[in-house]
Amino acid sequence: MIEVNNLHKSFGDVEVLKGISTSFEKGKTNLIIGQSGSGKTVFLKCLLGLFEYEEGAIAYDGKIFSQLSEDEKRNIRAQIGMVFQGSALFDSMTIAENVMFPLQMFTKQSKSEMEDRVDFVLKRVNLPDAHSKMPSEASGGMQKRVAIARAIVNNPKYLFCDEPNSGLDPKTAIVIDNLIQEITDEYQITTVINSHDMNSVMEIGEKIVFLRHGLKAWEGSNKTIFKTDNEVVTDFVYSSNLFKKVRKMYLKEHD
Amino acid sequence: MTYLHNIGAYFLMIVEMFRKPTKWSVMKQLILKDVDDLIIGSLGIVAFISFFVGGVVTIQTALNIDNPLIPKYLVGFATRQSIILEFAPTFMSIIMAGKVGSFITSSIGTMRVTEQIDALEVMGINSLNYLVFPKFVSMMLYPFVISIAMFLGILGGMAACVYGGFSTLEDYITGIQTDFETFHVTYAFIKTIVFAFVLATIPSFHGFYMKGGALEVGKASTTSFVWTSVVIIILNYFLTQMLLS
Numbered sequence: 001m002i003e004v005n006n007l008h009k010s011f012g013d014v015e016v017l018k019g020i021s022t023s024f025e026k027g028k029t030n031l032i033i034g035q036s037g038s039g040k041t042v043f044l045k046c047l048l049g050l051f052e053y054e055e056g057a058i059a060y061d062g063k064i065f066s067q068l069s070e071d072e073k074r075n076i077r078a079q080i081g082m083v084f085q086g087s088a089l090f091d092s093m094t095i096a097e098n099v100m101f102p103l104q105m106f107t108k109q110s111k112s113e114m115e116d117r118v119d120f121v122l123k124r125v126n127l128p129d130a131h132s133k134m135p136s137e138a139s140g141g142m143q144k145r146v147a148i149a150r151a152i153v154n155n156p157k158y159l160f161c162d163e164p165n166s167g168l169d170p171k172t173a174i175v176i177d178n179l180i181q182e183i184t185d186e187y188q189i190t191t192v193i194n195s196h197d198m199n200s201v202m203e204i205g206e207k208i209v210f211l212r213h214g215l216k217a218w219e220g221s222n223k224t225i226f227k228t229d230n231e232v233v234t235d236f237v238y239s240s241n242l243f244k245k246v247r248k249m250y251l252k253e254h255d
Numbered sequence: 256m257t258y259l260h261n262i263g264a265y266f267l268m269i270v271e272m273f274r275k276p277t278k279w280s281v282m283k284q285l286i287l288k289d290v291d292d293l294i295i296g297s298l299g300i301v302a303f304i305s306f307f308v309g310g311v312v313t314i315q316t317a318l319n320i321d322n323p324l325i326p327k328y329l330v331g332f333a334t335r336q337s338i339i340l341e342f343a344p345t346f347m348s349i350i351m352a353g354k355v356g357s358f359i360t361s362s363i364g365t366m367r368v369t370e371q372i373d374a375l376e377v378m379g380i381n382s383l384n385y386l387v388f389p390k391f392v393s394m395m396l397y398p399f400v401i402s403i404a405m406f407l408g409i410l411g412g413m414a415a416c417v418y419g420g421f422s423t424l425e426d427y428i429t430g431i432q433t434d435f436e437t438f439h440v441t442y443a444f445i446k447t448i449v450f451a452f453v454l455a456t457i458p459s460f461h462g463f464y465m466k467g468g469a470l471e472v473g474k475a476s477t478t479s480f481v482w483t484s485v486v487i488i489i490l491n492y493f494l495t496q497m498l499l500s
Contacts, residue, residue, distance in 0.1 A: 048377050049376075049377075050373055050376060050377065070275075073379070074275075074379040075379075076379075077377065077378060077379030078378065078379050080377055080378070080379075082374065082377045082378075084370045084373065084374060085370070086369055086370055088369060088370040088371050088373065088374040089371075090371055090374075091365075091369070091371070092288075102378060104278070104280070104281055105277070105278060105281060105378065105380060106378075106379075160377075
């Protein structure tokens with residue numbers, strides 16, 4: 001579980017996060033949503049420790065990150081898997097080497113043990129024959145799946161995904177969403193996804209945190225988001241006619 | 256103010272580069288890859304430039320010695336001194352700032368732009384140690400490159416001298432053996448080691464701390480070349496003053 005308390009982050013005079021408090025539960029897919037510029041990426045990077053924040057606290061399973069020693073911080077980081085928006089695969093390595101990388105860095109496994117584990121996770125993300133390809137030879141969807149494989153190869157306790165569906169067609173996006181949800185359930189990971197893809201919100205948003213102007217404007221789930229009266233949320237979520245119709249139908253059914 | 260900030264950040268980067276070392280089994284591979292990219296990959300251009308510039312230095316020297324009282328072997332002597340003292344360590348380092356420096360800045364800069372450095376940091380890896388330290392270690396083989404530059408420069412001078420008809424082979428060889436001071440070679444290698452450090456770290460600094468997209472990677476490579484060259488020239492002056500005067 002990750003708990004965030006009163007998080008403040010500024011860049012010069014611009015305050016990007018203005019006191020966010022929330023929590024992300026274990027075994028659930030937690031979504032951070034909001035318009036561009038609402039502070040989602042900065043929030044995610046603060047959670048990951050890539051940005052230092054001025055005020056507030058982030059606790060991983062009760063341990064406040066900023067109060068930990070360097071070794072303890074490193075131990076927590078070794079338990080984090082991250083899927084970046086652009087996949088961030090190491091372009092000088094093959095797909096198998098990319099996936100093996102965290103094992104080489106953080107475990108004492110033998111080469112054959114590592115290869116077995118890489119085979120397993122590549123099969124798990126439906127890429128059983130991609131070992132020797134370079135990232136540049138893989139499609140966007142494949143690169144995302146490799147990034148997921150690399151993120152889960154070392155059995156992380158926390159999985160972060162920054163816009164995992166960006167640049168993907170709707171069908172591939174659903175495959176990626178389902179994969180993330182299955183992995184979260186299977187390994188009971190605390191998953192935090194940064195997204196503005198409404199399909200993801202509806203499909204896998206077991207917990208949703210809506211950010212606006214650096215503040216938490218709403219918190220709920222994919223079940224309660226249909227019923228909310230919060231105008232800011234409804235403006236964002238139902239900005240397309242399709243979703244307006246879906247909402248109308250949903251409310252009709254549940255009235 | 257920005258300059259002071261950058262100088263401070265550069266020295267902090269160097270300190271950070273030696274902290275939290277990457278696992279040796281991984282680091283070994285990174286060092287070997289960088290030796291291949293930075294040292295072995297530079298040998299061709301270094302050999303080509305050295306040989307022909309050596310030849311040009313000889314021709315220029317020979318053409319400027321038109322007084323019949325000056326012995327012909329001085330062509331070889333002047334070529335040797337120019338190549339060992341300045342051309343191989345300094346001029347070649349400026350060329351390497353363009354070749355190796357741009358490669359380092361653009362490869363690290365691209366990793367920054369494509370979030371590969373963020374990926375390393377999220378995993379808890381000291382990205383400066385992982386990326387810059389192997390380059391620093393590889394560049395410690397740079398004196399080997401400069402030795403080849405010295406040898407081929409003098410060889411190119413000999414070819415130009417003999418086949419151009421400026422003096423005989425015996426005169427040239429007498430020239431390159433005249434008043435030979437081993438300290439001049441030591442001085443050249445001291446400079447080379449210092450320049451190797453500069454060549455590994457300044458381009459890494461510009462790549463690692465760059466901000467923006469693909470266009471900025473190109474700009475960072477240019478800035479890195481300019482600053483690496485400036486620092487090499489300044490250090491060359493001070494090292495020469497300290498070691499030779």
